[in-house]
Amino acid sequence: MGGGAAGLRAAIAAAEVSDGLSIALVSKVYPMRSHTVSAEGGAGAAFGQDDSTDLHAFDTIRGSDYLADQDAVEAFVTEAPGEIVQLEHWGCPWSREPDGRLAVRPFGGMSVPRTVFAADKTGFHLLHTLFQTSLKYDRIVRLDEFFVTSLLLEDDRCSGVAAIDLRDSEVRCISAKAVILCTGGLGRIFSFTTNAAINTADGMALAYRAGVPLKDMEFVQYHPTGLPGTGILMTEATRGEGGYLVNKEGKRFLEEYIPSKMELGPRDILSRAIIQEIEKGRAFEGPYGEYVHLDIRHLGEALIDEKLPFVRELTTKFVGIDPVYEPIPVRPVVHYMMGGVDTDLEGKTRLPGLYAAGEAACVSINGANRLGSNSLTECLVFGARVGRRAAEDALEASEPAENPLVRLASAEQDRLTSAYLDNEGGRERIAPIRRELQATMERGAGVYRTEESLKEAVEEVRALKERFGQLALFDHDRAFNTELVSALELGNMLDVAETVVTSGLERRESRGSHTRRDYPDRDDQGFLAHSLAFSTPEGPRIEYGDVTITRWPPVERKY
Amino acid sequence: MGETTMTLKVARYRPEHGPSPYFDEYEVPYREDMVVLDALNHIKDNVDGSVAYRWSCRMGVCGSCGMMVNYVPRLTCSTFLREFYPKPVVVEPLENFPVIRDLVVDMSDFLDKLKDVKPWIIRAHESPIRAGEYVQTPDEVDRYKQFSMCINCMLCYSACPVYAKDPKFIGPAALALAHRYNLDSRDEGRDERLDITAVDWGIWDCTFVGECSVVCPKDVDPAAAIQRSKVATTTKAMMSMVWPFGVERDAEDRRDA
Numbered sequence A: 001m002g003g004g005a006a007g008l009r010a011a012i013a014a015a016e017v018s019d020g021l022s023i024a025l026v027s028k029v030y031p032m033r034s035h036t037v038s039a040e041g042g043a044g045a046a047f048g049q050d051d052s053t054d055l056h057a058f059d060t061i062r063g064s065d066y067l068a069d070q071d072a073v074e075a076f077v078t079e080a081p082g083e084i085v086q087l088e089h090w091g092c093p094w095s096r097e098p099d100g101r102l103a104v105r106p107f108g109g110m111s112v113p114r115t116v117f118a119a120d121k122t123g124f125h126l127l128h129t130l131f132q133t134s135l136k137y138d139r140i141v142r143l144d145e146f147f148v149t150s151l152l153l154e155d156d157r158c159s160g161v162a163a164i165d166l167r168d169s170e171v172r173c174i175s176a177k178a179v180i181l182c183t184g185g186l187g188r189i190f191s192f193t194t195n196a197a198i199n200t201a202d203g204m205a206l207a208y209r210a211g212v213p214l215k216d217m218e219f220v221q222y223h224p225t226g227l228p229g230t231g232i233l234m235t236e237a238t239r240g241e242g243g244y245l246v247n248k249e250g251k252r253f254l255e256e257y258i259p260s261k262m263e264l265g266p267r268d269i270l271s272r273a274i275i276q277e278i279e280k281g282r283a284f285e286g287p288y289g290e291y292v293h294l295d296i297r298h299l300g301e302a303l304i305d306e307k308l309p310f311v312r313e314l315t316t317k318f319v320g321i322d323p324v325y326e327p328i329p330v331r332p333v334v335h336y337m338m339g340g341v342d343t344d345l346e347g348k349t350r351l352p353g354l355y356a357a358g359e360a361a362c363v364s365i366n367g368a369n370r371l372g373s374n375s376l377t378e379c380l381v382f383g384a385r386v387g388r389r390a391a392e393d394a395l396e397a398s399e400p401a402e403n404p405l406v407r408l409a410s411a412e413q414d415r416l417t418s419a420y421l422d423n424e425g426g427r428e429r430i431a432p433i434r435r436e437l438q439a440t441m442e443r444g445a446g447v448y449r450t451e452e453s454l455k456e457a458v459e460e461v462r463a464l465k466e467r468f469g470q471l472a473l474f475d476h477d478r479a480f481n482t483e484l485v486s487a488l489e490l491g492n493m494l495d496v497a498e499t500v501v502t503s504g505l506e507r508r509e510s511r512g513s514h515t516r517r518d519y520p521d522r523d524d525q526g527f528l529a530h531s532l533a534f535s536t537p538e539g540p541r542i543e544y545g546d547v548t549i550t551r552w553p554p555v556e557r558k559y
Numbered sequence B: 001m002g003e004t005t006m007t008l009k010v011a012r013y014r015p016e017h018g019p020s021p022y023f024d025e026y027e028v029p030y031r032e033d034m035v036v037l038d039a040l041n042h043i044k045d046n047v048d049g050s051v052a053y054r055w056s057c058r059m060g061v062c063g064s065c066g067m068m069v070n071y072v073p074r075l076t077c078s079t080f081l082r083e084f085y086p087k088p089v090v091v092e093p094l095e096n097f098p099v100i101r102d103l104v105v106d107m108s109d110f111l112d113k114l115k116d117v118k119p120w121i122i123r124a125h126e127s128p129i130r131a132g133e134y135v136q137t138p139d140e141v142d143r144y145k146q147f148s149m150c151i152n153c154m155l156c157y158s159a160c161p162v163y164a165k166d167p168k169f170i171g172p173a174a175l176a177l178a179h180r181y182n183l184d185s186r187d188e189g190r191d192e193r194l195d196i197t198a199v200d201w202g203i204w205d206c207t208f209v210g211e212c213s214v215v216c217p218k219d220v221d222p223a224a225a226i227q228r229s230k231v232a233t234t235t236k237a238m239m240s241m242v243w244p245f246g247v248e249r250d251a252e253d254r255r256d257a
Helices: A006-016 A053-063 A070-089 A122-134 A200-211 A265-278 A301-307 A307-318 A372-398 A401-421 A428-446 A449-468 A481-508 B036-047 B107-118 B137-149 B153-159 B161-165 B171-180 B192-199 B211-215 B220-244 B249-256
Strands: A023-027 A139-144 A146-154 A157-165 A170-175 A178-179 A220-226 A243-247 A292-295 A330-338 A340-342 A354-356 A529-534 A541-546 B005-012 B022-029 B066-069 B073-076 B089-092 B099-101
Touching: A006 A023, A006 A122, A006 A139, A006 A372, A023 A146, A053 A070, A070 A122, A070 A372, A122 A372, A139 B107, A146 A170, A146 A200, A146 A401, A157 A178, A157 A401, A170 A330, A170 A401, A178 A200, A178 A292, A178 A372, A200 A340, A200 A354, A200 A481, A220 A265, A265 A292, A265 A330, A301 A307, A307 A330, A354 A372, A401 A481, A428 A449, A428 B036, A449 A481, A449 B107, A481 A541, B005 B036, B022 B036, B036 B089, B066 B153, B073 B153, B073 B211, B107 B171, B137 B171, B153 B171, B153 B211, B171 B192, B171 B211, B171 B220, B211 B220
Parallel strands: A023 A139, A178 A354, B005 B089
Antiparallel strands: A146 A157, A157 A170, A220 A330, A243 A292, A292 A330, A529 A541, B005 B022, B066 B073, B066 B089
16 A cells, blocks of 8 residues: 555565465555655665664664664664665665765755765655656556555454545545555645645554554654745755754854754754744744754855756746855744654564555654654655565465455445445535644644643544544545545544544653653653554553664753 | 726536536636636635635646637646736636546646656665765756656646547656656666567657657656657667667667757
């Protein structure tokens, strides 16, 4: 499920395990529309002479505020360079050094330059390379524009999915020996986000409802530099290449917050710094809220056009600012979900037959704060791992019994028809509930959080879930009913949003991206642990699991 | 003070309600920084939830939201209302494709053609991953880079008069992507691709109207890709006549780059 970087990488890996497998790539959009396409800055891997996998591991673990599982990080950094080379062999137009070797650029929280890149359209090139490469495998069968509505469970095993074919709104039963969720993140539960419209937590919600816990859901990454209004991402590569963050007084204010790293500090620290500048009255005022300046003018037109052409294209097109001549207005914006479906190092969940990778999953290598450029690589490394694992398991597994699955899918069709397609009765509409959810999440679970803000958010999300039960559609057509999809997405967003605010409420400490004004310090005694949100009829039940420490004992996170 | 508004005329086609397309008119709020997609989202969220269209990234890179805007194929996320205000904006599905519903077209034909041109690296010998990356200089990247920028938005197919007349034509984006791989120093698949692109419905059917390059939102210039493919193909045929010992690949690339 899902046709972004992780899903495509998994499909190709599975296809290479055996030509006897039939692999369905099920996606609610054509794969090249997936949100991987919007990633800009690059993919991290230890290549350089001054670099080592240990250093990459240490940076990642320190960046995670010691919440990452260190065995997962070690696997990740070890396999990262090979995956980057694999993409190169498949044709990815990585940017090069003059001698033809892969070029690397600096990124936030990384000790040395280790981010490989394709100008500032890395995600776009990576996605299209993977998609085009996937076309050569006949055993990868694409089901484009199929929206999965539930996992089909039989004898406590995931044996397939029920999916609506958007063309006719018919539910299809797709039986499978292994199901991999690569459905991406949840940015759209917030109103101000870099995320595309499709990032609605679908896979997380499906796994959660099937009894699989969602791990570390309180850790939502704010990227420091989004365009006010639209939330369009200004890549961290702007700072990697030497850009400045400047306040209203014309000062590079990060001197006060993280002088050793300045603009190359990690995202959580920089986002907090900008919010503090806003609170101190040192930010600019604009129609879409307060902002600071991202200034790349001193880099010069030639470098900007070579290494940051997309930034110039985006600002020129969408806000009428040419960064060669003017600073760019930016403010912190919801960007990435560190948490996700709880998996082991091979992407297995605790539900037999169900796997996950990419942003939808939590392995976890990102802990409480992901470092920029680790997510594309994570999709490749763990996409490949989960694809191989699921394929090998599928070769061993027995064929799922079709009849019970067909009955489940048919029940799903009845549910969707009566709740949505033929339901003329409800009085609630999609957009108001979605807007209120997004505003609730911004208020309650933003960069800074408190007991009160989170409690309120929990109550509000519950109230919105009640209202969601009274939903009715305008659109009762069967052909390409986008409103039906929006309704199902909203249901997913509500369930997963509840895990975010509940996990946040229960974590009474500050760690990485989760910053509590009422508990400003990290508390390793109480909370050096992964939160696990289990679905119950009364809402999420939060348990805690151990963090795996191998070689880097937790110490104060200092830069 | 009343809100400034403008009119959006939206083409509708709902096969379950009747065989003919029709237009619905909506008044939408107007702000200078609104794009056509914002206006459609306003309608869907606040006025009529039944209007069907695709969109996702709203930053001009996912390629989902191509439509005819005042009779020109455009990405609606990147087309500002201010370009037309105060005149009405007419929004229709991309031309030259079957319409599934309202503004949603069937692009499966392109997906089939994309696969046909083999848009992946083809090599006689794959070197192992542990041997590291294939060396490719910045100049070698620059040769094909422009043609790798295609977001598959389908605007070029919508603008192409040849595709309009005969949908068997492979079309601008797929031919440009074939050319992109042909120009890649890591690739050895040109001959295989020419078997597909240099025969019926391929590069020779392009009449070089160039509309594809005009509407391309990413400056891919598919028209140039197709013309250069023609030159490369001819050169190869000529060279094999005058130089029967084989054509040196690099010289050929330099000529068409």
